[in-house]
Amino acid sequence: MTLVIGLTGGIASGKSTVSAMFQKLEIPVIDADLISREVVEIGKPAYEQIISSFGDGIIQRDGSINRELLGSIIFKDENKRLQLNQIVHPAVREEMLRQKGAAIKNKEAAVVLDIPLLFESKLTSFADVILLVYVDEAIQLKRLMNRNHLSKEDALLRIKSQMPLKEKVPLADAVIDNNGTISSSEKQLKEQLIKWNVL
Numbered sequence: 560m561t562l563v564i565g566l567t568g569g570i571a572s573g574k575s576t577v578s579a580m581f582q583k584l585e586i587p588v589i590d591a592d593l594i595s596r597e598v599v600e601i602g603k604p605a606y607e608q609i610i611s612s613f614g615d616g617i618i619q620r621d622g623s624i625n626r627e628l629l630g631s632i633i634f635k636d637e638n639k640r641l642q643l644n645q646i647v648h649p650a651v652r653e654e655m656l657r658q659k660g661a662a663i664k665n666k667e668a669a670v671v672l673d674i675p676l677l678f679e680s681k682l683t684s685f686a687d688v689i690l691l692v693y694v695d696e697a698i699q700l701k702r703l704m705n706r707n708h709l710s711k712e713d714a715l716l717r718i719k720s721q722m723p724l725k726e727k728v729p730l731a732d733a734v735i736d737n738n739g740t741i742s743s744s745e746k747q748l749k750e751q752l753i754k755w756n757v758l
């Protein structure tokens with residue numbers, strides 16, 4: 560029986576860092592962010608819909624979507640963000656479920672669904688258990704600004720576009736406190752996977 564682990568958190572809380580730990584343990588990860596890049600590639604249905612909704616101005620020289628520009632548009636305008644979500648999310652959900660089915664058919668011991676907006680998109684039914692990567696907002700802000708070279712204002716717009724991380728804690732089955740070192744988070748992950756009989 561494959562254990563389906565929903566992995567979530569907030570932007571820059573450390574999901575990809577923890578996801579890499581799963582991959583090191585040879586536990587397959589289905590990455591919603593990666594899929595959301597694939598479904599908007601040139602020629603895909605979502606690509607055409609995005610261009611017709613947001614205009615040619617977001618197409619870069621190579622024909623692909625200028626993600627930085629689209630991000631700057633949607634994180635300061637909730638309606639535009641919902642409009643983009645309505646275009647992209649259905650295709651992402653469909654592909655995630657396809658890959659999840661393949662992992663179960665493959666009799667994997669566990670499979671991870673790395674979904675940043677798991678709670679916001681009400682996708683808890685996709686997983687058997689939900690693992691939250693938690694970080695205090697001040698550290699989240701600092702890490703996001705450093706990683707994406709964002710101003711404090713732009714970083715806060717992204718953080719505020721999601722459910723507050725503190726509100727996600729009681730909704731999760733387990734929490735990794737990622738305020739400390741990466742190795743401390745790795746130790747917490749392994750302890751949790753032993754409890755879930757995955758390790």
Ligand SMILES: CC(C)(COP(=O)(O)OP(=O)(O)OC[C@H]1O[C@@H](n2cnc3c(N)ncnc32)[C@H](O)[C@@H]1O)[C@@H](O)C(=O)NCCC(=O)NCCS
Nearest residue numbers: 569570591592595626629630643644647651675676720721
């Ligand atoms: C806005 C876009 C173009 C920005 O691209 P960029 O490469 O800069 O960021 P990336 O896709 O790696 O996302 C980074 C993080 O931003 C946050 N984020 C992304 N989209 C959203 C959204 N619609 N609402 C809230 N947070 C979001 C998530 O925490 C995500 O992990 C891109 O994020 C996008 O297409 N978003 C819409 C699809 C989506 O919701 N993806 C996230 C979950 S599947």
Ligand SMILES: Nc1ncnc2c1ncn2[C@@H]1O[C@H](COP(=O)(O)OP(=O)(O)OP(=O)(O)O)[C@@H](O)[C@H]1O
Nearest residue numbers: 569570571572573574575576702706737739740741
């Ligand atoms: N415990 C940690 N200590 C120091 N830096 C960390 C730690 N965990 C993550 N980071 C760094 O913080 C940044 C955000 O981490 P990461 O990219 O894993 O977050 P994320 O939740 O996947 O973000 P996103 O929502 O954008 O997908 C990265 O630069 C990462 O290297």
